Amino acid sequence: MRRYLFFGVHADPPPWLRRLAAALPFVLLLALYLGASQLRLAENPDDKILPSLAQMADAVQRLAFRPDPRSEEYVMLKDTTSSLARLALGVGLSAATGLLLGLNMGLFPGMGAVLLAIVTFVSIVPPLAILPILFISLGVDELAKVALIFLGIFPLITRDIYNTVAALPREQITKALSLGANELQLAYRIVLPQVMPRLIETVRLSLGAAWLFLIAAEAIASTDGLGYRIFLVRRYLAMDVIIPYVLWITLLGYLIDWLLRLALRRLYPWYQA
Amino acid sequence: MHKLIGLIALLAAAALPGAALAQKSFDVCWSHYTGWEPWAYADEKGLLKKWAAKNGISVKLTLVNDYVESINLYTAGKYQACAMTNMDALTIPAVGGIDSTALIVGSFSNGNxxxxxxxxxxxxxxxxxxxxxxxxxxxxxxxxxxxxxxxxxxxxxxxxxxxxxxxxxxxxxxxxxxxxxxxxxxxxxxxxxxxxxxxxxxxTPGEIIDLMVVKSNAPDTLKKTLAGAWYETMAVMSGQDKASRDALAFMAQKAGGTLAEFEAQIKTTRMFYKAGEAAAFVRGPELRKTMEYVRSFSFEHGLYGQGAKSKDAVGIAFPDGGTLGNAKNVKLRFDAVLMQAAADAKL
Missing domain, CATH: 3.40.190.10 (Periplasmic binding protein-like II)
Known part of the structure; x- marks a missing residue:
């Protein structure tokens, strides 16, 4: 039988071709960008919309490796630490809350009866629509930004953990109880270890939304942060700053995702995602 | 979220190099501000169309809901003219290498x-x-x-x-x-x-100036159309008669407020109802001083971008032929010719 390299259902691309194929869209995108950038810069050397790689490298050099003359801080570092702190706090609180609520709702029908409807309701409210209320009631400092991330993703995590717990075989629970486990042991020794890997998976999936909420919050009112900088320099169309910042956010997002995946594999090798 | 969508639209617009100007139809944009609401009137009451027909062109006026976005789109080449303040005209299009002319000095903020x-x-x-x-x-x-x-x-x-x-x-x-x-x-x-x-x-009167900015290389037909429609609107607005009250009510409604609110805002806006006043303001010595403040502020705050070594990197030209900054790289021009022509009824 003929082995297909690339086309068709039975194709089996060798590793070198896989890597090449994966790189191709990136190369095309880059070439498209560089071509368009060169065209515009040839027409108007002061054009700011599609800066050249050298201009972007210059901007990164200035923001990341030289202290700001006025505040004497490294701007990009400061923005990154502020944003990551908000993100970590928001996602961390959401994960902890989601785990606790979801687990208890799934395991104890009484808790489920109280909380399921309200969590479902909250998860459908679009957090961005109530953003002004958050800012007005919680102030323009860190609290409102963390609260936005929290409100944006904790209901989803809760519901996912709830579904996972509800899908556990009932026999397992009965067996644990008949072997003498009390209800606390059941929740935190039998069920919890089984939903932990699922929690990591859900957090991975929620991170995209968390970034979105973080940047939206920083765009409304802020003194630092990655989203703050992007919306600030947009004021004078400094795409030479915006594009590297977007790439940096993408890289950070990818790194966090990778770390979580690594943790999942190390801590829960039995779990098949 | 519309800001993100705007950015995407901007990138799409950016991929196409600036449109050639040897054309008959033009795109002009504005955003909501007290001093620019007359543009909505000029457009919807047919004044803009009338002046465009007189000059043998067609002009499409678009309201961009986000002020900075409207200037960015103008700078990217999507529009041939756009309403903006003197400071933004300097720091966005002019610093971005788009040779721009302050065609109409409509008003300045006098408490706004x-x-x-x-x-x-x-x-x-x-x-x-x-x-x-x-x-x-x-x-x-x-x-x-x-x-x-x-x-x-x-x-x-x-x-x-x-x-x-x-x-x-x-x-x-x-x-x-x-x-x-x-x-x-x-x-x-x-x-x-x-x-x-x-x-x-x-x-600090006269320092925050509301302009209609046009690409310097745009044809005279476009410039005359905009100036003509604007000053006809100004004449209606300042008429102290029923037409004037109707115009104000129309603009108030466009601005999303009551007539009383709009009138309160007009009070703190120094409108140049007469083209002659605007031309005199542009020729006056104060404008130069203002632009010196504005460019110093802009440069000190990094608005000239990283490539600029001094606030002289971009030149600003005045009607008397004088310039501030690099005379070989003039990107922002204050020009009284068409406002004077409007004052002399020679448009």
Whole structure:
């Protein structure tokens, strides 16, 4: 039988071709960008919309490796630490809350009866629509930004953990109880270890939304942060700053995702995602 | 979210190099501001169409809901003319290499921009406060002028970059808030309890100027069309008759407010109803001084971008032929020719 390299259902691309194929869209995108950038810069050397790689490298050099003359801080570092702190706090609180609520709702029908409807309701409210209320009631400092991330993703995590717990075989629970486990042991020794890997998976999936909420919050009112900088320099169309910042956010997002995946594999090798 | 969508649209527009100008149809944009609401009137009441027909062209006027976005789109090449302030005309298109002309000087802010504070009575009370404002906007410029006039520096305060859509309600929600903003948000902010207006643009009159900016290489037909339609609108607006009241009511409705609110804003806007006044203002010595303040502020705040070594990198030309900055790289031109032609009824 003929082995297909690339086309068709039975194709089996060798590793070198896989890597090449994966790189191709990136190369095309880059070439498209560089071509368009060169065209515009040839027409108007002061054009700011599609800066050249050298201009972007210059901007990164200035923001990341030289202290700001006025505040004497490294701007990009400061923005990154502020944003990551908000993100970590928001996602961390959401994960902890989601785990606790979801687990208890799934395991104890009484808790489920109280909380399921309200969590479902909250998860459908679009957090961005109530953003002004958050800012007005919680102030323009860190609290409102963390609260936005929290409100944006904790209901989803809760519901996912709830579904996972509800899908556990009932026999397992009965067996644990008949072997003498009390209800606390059941929740935190039998069920919890089984939903932990699922929690990591859900957090991975929620991170995209968390970034979105973080940047939206920083765009409304802020003194630092990655989203703050992007919306600030947009004021004078400094795409030479915006594009590297977007790439940096993408890289950070990818790194966090990778770390979580690594943790999942190390801590829960039995779990098949 | 519309800002993100705007960015995407901008990139799409950016992929196409600037459209050739040897054409008959033109795109012009504006955004909501007291001093620019007459454009909505000129468009919807057919004045713009009439003047375009007279000049043998067609002009499409588009309202862009986000002010900065409208300037970015103009700079990217999507529009041939756009309404903006003198400061933004310098820092966005001119610094971005788009040779632009201040075709119509429509008005200047004479109290339309201001600084409000709770639990305070003077600019000095801003010390140590967190001040909400749209950074790098004319609000920032106004604050910088107010601080300088009171012997203070920006280091004495903390700036919180705040979206103009939310600034008034955020300011009102805080107990010891401070904010710099413009109308109609300023009116709303002032309506709160214990709020004091400690500085406004009437203390530095003529510095925040509202313009219709056009690409310098745009054909005269477009420039004449815009000037003609504008000054005919001005004549209607200042007529003190029923037509004038109707025009104001129309603009108030377009601005999304009541007639009373709009009239209050018009009071703090120095409108140049007569083209001759505007031409004289542009020829006057004050404009040069203002642009010196504006370009110093812009350069010191990094608005010239990283490539610029000094505030002289970009040249600003005045009607008398004089320039500020690099005379070989003039990118912003103040020109009284068409305003004078309008004054002489020679359009």
């Amino acid at each position: 921009d201001g600084i409000v504070i709770k639990k305070g009575a003077a600019v000095k009370d801003l010390k140590g406060r967190k001040i909400k404002l749209v950074q790098f906007s004319v609000s920032h410029y106004l604050l910088s002028r107010a601080l300088a006039l009171n012997g203070m520096r920006e280091r004495d305060v903390t700036l919180v970059n705040t979206s103009d859509a939310d600034i008034a309600s955020l300011f009102l929600a805080e107990r010891d808030g401070a904010a710099v903003t413009w109308n109609p948000m300023l009116l709303k902010a002032r309506s709160g309890k214990d709020v004091t207006l400690i500085f406004d643009s009437s203390k």
